[in-house]
Amino acid sequence: MIEEEKRRCEMRAHMFKALAHPVRIYFLEKLKVSPWCVCELAAEAGIPKSAASKHLSQLKEAGLVDDEKNGTRVEYRLTAPCVLEMASCAEGTVLENRRKRLGI
Amino acid sequence: MIEEEKRRCEMRAHMFKALAHPVRIYFLEKLKVSPWCVCELAAEAGIPKSAASKHLSQLKEAGLVDDEKNGTRVEYRLTAPCVLEMASCAEGTVLENRRKRLGI
DNA sequence: GACAAAGTTTCCAAAATTTGAAACTATAAG
DNA sequence: CTTATAGTTTCAAATTTTGGAAACTTTGTC
Numbered sequence: 079m080i081e082e083e084k085r086r087c088e089m090r091a092h093m094f095k096a097l098a099h100p101v102r103i104y105f106l107e108k109l110k111v112s113p114w115c116v117c118e119l120a121a122e123a124g125i126p127k128s129a130a131s132k133h134l135s136q137l138k139e140a141g142l143v144d145d146e147k148n149g150t151r152v153e154y155r156l157t158a159p160c161v162l163e164m165a166s167c168a169e170g171t172v173l174e175n176r177r178k179r180l181g182i
Numbered sequence: 183m184i185e186e187e188k189r190r191c192e193m194r195a196h197m198f199k200a201l202a203h204p205v206r207i208y209f210l211e212k213l214k215v216s217p218w219c220v221c222e223l224a225a226e227a228g229i230p231k232s233a234a235s236k237h238l239s240q241l242k243e244a245g246l247v248d249d250e251k252n253g254t255r256v257e258y259r260l261t262a263p264c265v266l267e268m269a270s271c272a273e274g275t276v277l278e279n280r281r282k283r284l285g286i
Numbered sequence: 287g288a289c290a291a292a293g294t295t296t297c298c299a300a301a302a303t304t305t306g307a308a309a310c311t312a313t314a315a316g
Numbered sequence: 317c318t319t320a321t322a323g324t325t326t327c328a329a330a331t332t333t334t335g336g337a338a339a340c341t342t343t344g345t346c
């Protein structure tokens with residue numbers, strides 16, 4: 079594995095890592111519909127806002143969401159439209175796989 | 183977050199977790215071109231075959247690859263075509279994000 | 287049967303992630 | 317200025333994931 083290949087794989091893996099948590103998927107689905115602030119997302123998910131904030135900063139770091147400050151609130155919004163298709167594809171794949179394992 | 187929503191998010195996250203490792207991304211890219219056996223993939227990635235085997239079984243468990251035994255060899259092949267598009271989209275997003283951070 | 291090659295599984299240590307509480311910052315309102 | 321609200325950061329503990337060596341299984345060959 080040459081160095082350039084390695085870097086590319088690390089970049090891609092890093093992006094998928096940001097998607098590899100149920101709460102972060104949930105947040106992205108909410109943001110698909112409209113922007114939300116941290117406290118609203120935290121309340122909806124039923125987790126402390128410190129946890130919500132950390133999950134959102136991971137998504138932001140991966141470039142999947144963006145934020146904007148309004149007074150004391152920070153609104154998060156989806157930036158990468160293809161993420162939605164990814165999630166749909168993922169669900170399709172997982173469901174198909176489950177079907178196969180249970181014997182078609 | 184209702185129970186059904188939770189399950190769906192967990193399923194999706196589980197799938198992305200399988201993609202969240204550089205070696206597994208590397209394997210998928212090799213398999214994009216043609217099927218390979220464990221020892222070949224391990225040699226290409228420069229890791230022990232026990233590690234390669236474990237990564238491949240994670241991919242298989244997520245339904246992203248399938249395997250077939252031929253003598254002592256086990257050939258792995260890609261099953262989910264949309265994974266390729268996902269990875270491309272991911273790379274695009276990450277690159278765009280990096281550009282933004284470095285100031286357009 | 288003995289041996290070699292390919293894979294998988296097991297075991298355990300090391301590394302990374304996740305969690306919640308508490309401390310801290312910033313803004314708005316009284 | 318004081319208080320309340322929204323968010324972020326820090327900390328330590330708990331959990332999960334990873335990595336490598338060694339043991340084990342299976343198949344093919346001599």
